[in-house]
């Protein structure tokens with residue numbers, strides 16, 4: 001069997017089309033949604049991600065608000081930028097690109113973001129709201145995964161999900177989303193300390209891997225016909241000496257899985273589409 005590929009890029013393009021319509025409706029009310037990005041330093045990877053976010057904004061009609069600080073910026077300088085964006089009525093949501101340089105306090109920065117402008121959905125208040133089942137901006141990667149599965153008719157209700165990864169941006173919040181009453185999946189949250197990981201993944205209808213360990217999920221660990229979602233993204237040096245990104249799923253899994261969300265072309269584009277969705281939703285709620 002060769003897995004059907006669930007194309008995150010094409011689905012993200014569909015979502016962007018839908019967002020364009022919503023942005024037009026907002027324009028009629030005199031509202032232009034605005035997304036802010038805060039980038040500290042010159043890491044080429046982070047610069048590329050931030051540039052991608054602004055390209056996405058331009059495609060959909062969202063205004064871009066870019067704030068850049070040098071690699072040696074002080075915590076006070078960063079605080080000042082966040083305070084300014086919190087007060088800016090044209091900024092409906094913003095993100096602080098992670099990772100920050102090591103001398104800066106990431107927790108302090110993330111907690112300074114106004115929870116109602118938290119486009120990433122990663123503010124402690126919003127993660128708390130997610131735990132409690134209250135309305136809140138949702139974390140982009142988990143939301144993108146649920147949306148991609150929903151749009152490709154992968155049943156979640158009653159499905160057994162093996163989720164590998166307990167990180168704050170993907171695994172842990174995704175477990176919370178999938179076990180909401182509206183999804184009703186049954187989730188086993190596994191991680192790098194799980195004994196006999198294969199015993200867990202072999203039982204699953206859906207295996208989602210977000211551990212950041214290249215090749216962690218091999219074909220023998222997958223129930224034939226299961227849906228597999230690759231959320232891994234690790235920079236490796238290829239045989240040609242060039243850097244590239246690789247996922248957590250071994251390529252041979254495509255011969256066993258029924259459906260596969262690949263990396264690249266899967267969760268990444270959906271994450272970006274959900275960031276835009278969060279900002280448009282924040283703008284729609286504006287009185």
Ligand SMILES: Nc1nc(=O)c2c([nH]1)NC[C@@H]1CN(c3ccc(C(=O)N[C@@H](CCC(=O)O)C(=O)O)cc3)C=[N+]21
Nearest residue numbers: 095096097098099120263264265266267268269271272
């Ligand atoms: N505050 C914050 N929010 C984030 O959401 C955030 C962050 N910091 N720091 C870094 C990670 C990483 N991340 C990616 C998003 C999209 C792709 C993506 O679209 N990747 C393409 C491949 C690369 C490309 O072609 O552009 C793909 O999977 O097809 C990758 C990685 C968001 N992050």
